[in-house]
Amino acid sequence: MATTTTVLESMGKPAVAAFPSAVASNDSAEFADVAARYRPQIFRFLLASLRDPDAAETLTQDCLLKAHRNWAGFRGESSVMTWLLRIAINLQKDHWRSRRLQFWKLTNSNSVDADDAGQWLPSGESSPEQQVVARDQVRLVWKAVKGLSERQRTVFMLRHVEEMEIHEIATTIGLSEGTVKAHLSRAMGRVRSELGGKR
Amino acid sequence: MKFEESKHEFEDTQVELALRNFRESVHGWSEQEYARPRVIKRSRWDAIFRLVANPVMAGSLASALVITSVGVPVRIHHERQVAAEQNAARERQLELAKEAREQQANAMTDDELLSHVDSDIAQGAPDAMQPLASMMTDAAGN
Numbered sequence: 001m002a003t004t005t006t007v008l009e010s011m012g013k014p015a016v017a018a019f020p021s022a023v024a025s026n027d028s029a030e031f032a033d034v035a036a037r038y039r040p041q042i043f044r045f046l047l048a049s050l051r052d053p054d055a056a057e058t059l060t061q062d063c064l065l066k067a068h069r070n071w072a073g074f075r076g077e078s079s080v081m082t083w084l085l086r087i088a089i090n091l092q093k094d095h096w097r098s099r100r101l102q103f104w105k106l107t108n109s110n111s112v113d114a115d116d117a118g119q120w121l122p123s124g125e126s127s128p129e130q131q132v133v134a135r136d137q138v139r140l141v142w143k144a145v146k147g148l149s150e151r152q153r154t155v156f157m158l159r160h161v162e163e164m165e166i167h168e169i170a171t172t173i174g175l176s177e178g179t180v181k182a183h184l185s186r187a188m189g190r191v192r193s194e195l196g197g198k199r
Numbered sequence: 200m201k202f203e204e205s206k207h208e209f210e211d212t213q214v215e216l217a218l219r220n221f222r223e224s225v226h227g228w229s230e231q232e233y234a235r236p237r238v239i240k241r242s243r244w245d246a247i248f249r250l251v252a253n254p255v256m257a258g259s260l261a262s263a264l265v266i267t268s269v270g271v272p273v274r275i276h277h278e279r280q281v282a283a284e285q286n287a288a289r290e291r292q293l294e295l296a297k298e299a300r301e302q303q304a305n306a307m308t309d310d311e312l313l314s315h316v317d318s319d320i321a322q323g324a325p326d327a328m329q330p331l332a333s334m335m336t337d338a339a340g341n
Contacts, residue, residue: 040230040233043232044229047229053232056232137216137220138217138224141217161225161226188214195214195217
């Protein structure tokens, strides 16, 4: 019988903490595949939302652990990714709440500043001038994201980082499509404003 | 009108480009961070929460809390009661000793009083009692 430890190890990461579990081996094997497939995307979403690699890693582990515990109860009404992201979003909310919703106002030793986060650029074949422009654009988008509300930021990340459709975002967050569009519109307004657009 | 449209188109293109750069930047950063080995750190609050969430630990903490909140006041009350009883016994002993001393003093006074009374009693019999007194004297003489 596979344990949670072996499941986590199969995700390509060492399981630092051993978790007690007693689940059927079929379920564990199935979940190990799911975790290995979706783990990078969950980590990426949490990293972009939190800007804290350690926190993102911890919450990714927590997310998969929660999902593993409830895997038997997952009925497939939504896609696995939607379900996992929903868990991740709830964990992220708890994380922010535990830090008194001050995350974006505080800069602790683990979190990465928006300017630093903008330093990661794709290694394209663009010229140095284009790279400078791109770096500046990324920095401005991060600056705009920093000023968004928690919900607007989540919607923005799901739409423009994870490239999810509006109806998928609505299902994931549990809002109507109209509300998602409204949040996205406000977020985009701020991004445009930061980038120097008038609209 | 055409100028405005073309301006908007240019802005949209710039925004689209910025968003694409942002997305690729986040993806690149994420890939780099994902590949980096790290040890999961948990906050103190998280550790406390996990401790409390554990049923065994929660039960132990609840028991300790009940014992502390009930046991300590009971113990204090008991200690106060014992101290009060000891004080009362000590005071009772002091009172008894005081009474004994007073009785002794009173006893001395009674003796003195009796001797005083004896000395004060008239030796002579009243006239009405003279026949009886003479009889007593005669009987004693015989």
